[in-house]
Amino acid sequence: MDDYAESILAQQISQIGGVGLVSVSGQQKPAIRVQVDPARVAALGIGVEDIRTVLGGHVGQPAQGRHRQRRPELHAVGQRPVAEVQALERRRAGLALRHQFATLCVFLATVGLTAVLFVAIPKGFFPQQDTGYISGFAETSQDASFGAMVPRMLKLADIVRQDPDIAGFNASTGTGGANTGTFNLALKDKDDGRKASADEIIARLRPKLAGVEGVNLFLQAAQDVRIGGRAARTQYQYTLTDSDIDELNTWAPRLLARFKGMPELADVASDQQSNAAAAVLTIDRDRAASFGITPATIDSTLYDAVGQRQMAQY
Secondary structure, eight states: OHHHIIIIIHHHHHTSTTOOOOOOOSOOOOOOOOOOOHHHHHHTTOOHHHHHHHHHHHHSOOOSSOOOOOOOHHHHHHHHHHHHHHHHHHHHHHHHHHTHHHHHHHHHHHHHHHHHHHHHSOOSSSOOOOOSEEEEEEEEOTTOOHHHHHHHHHHHHHHHHTOTTEEEEEEEESSSOTTEEEEEEEEOOGGGTOOSOHHHHHHHHHHHHHTSTTEEEEEEEOOSSOOSSSOOSSSSOOOOOOSOHHHHHHHHHHHHHHHHTOTTOOSOOOOOOOOSOOOOOOOOHHHHHHTTOOHHHHHHHHHHHHSOOOOOOO
16 A cells, blocks of 8 residues: 555656645555564674674675776876876986085076076167168258258268178158158178177267268167157157147257257157248238139249259159
């Protein structure tokens, strides 16, 4: 009856909708009780645990299989390199312990070499490179014309040409303004005998180029990684901004003069173009419009009279 209620009735009732849990109570499980005479058992030298073990072995159902833990091959493969590294470290530790004085000397030499390299290596935001190229920017007075700039560029080019470590160069003027020019220098390969670095060549050329009257040539070694959105005359840039143009024109020259007075800086320049002679013209637009003249026509006429235009291109 107990088996029927638990195995059949309970399963059928649990399948009824709304029934969550079915439990059967009051059933009696079949059991065998064994009563032991303690005095008789003690006289035979048998303990209660011995009787329990014998009864459990006869009426119980021990597991028929046997579980044996096996080591996966993948785990064994992964442990092999670890064992090899551990063996190598043991050999290295043993070697260091057998030669303690030599190990101490190597440690001290490593510390000393680290200090020497810390002092000797180039420092800065990016280490200075020697890519074999030097770029230059030439500048003369702001009111100079293209005709006045050309002979000065030729003098600079003659000095650059005489340097023994320069393989070739090109120069141009008039593209960025009548008073400016650019240089691109290609250095000889070090396999061809060049011993001086790009910075040393620049330092060697700087006093010679400074002897050319009326023009300045700013040289800098070309770098693979450049920081900044625009090209400048020198390697580092300092940008000064102001909403008041008059105040900017007053303080920018003062700051430039202060920078030029610092011995740590070389080739200090400014791209501010505010010192050239200038004339301010006021156009009567209504009067000009009555004659059919536009401001663009007035601008072109004045530029034709005092400016410079490109006549030919080849």
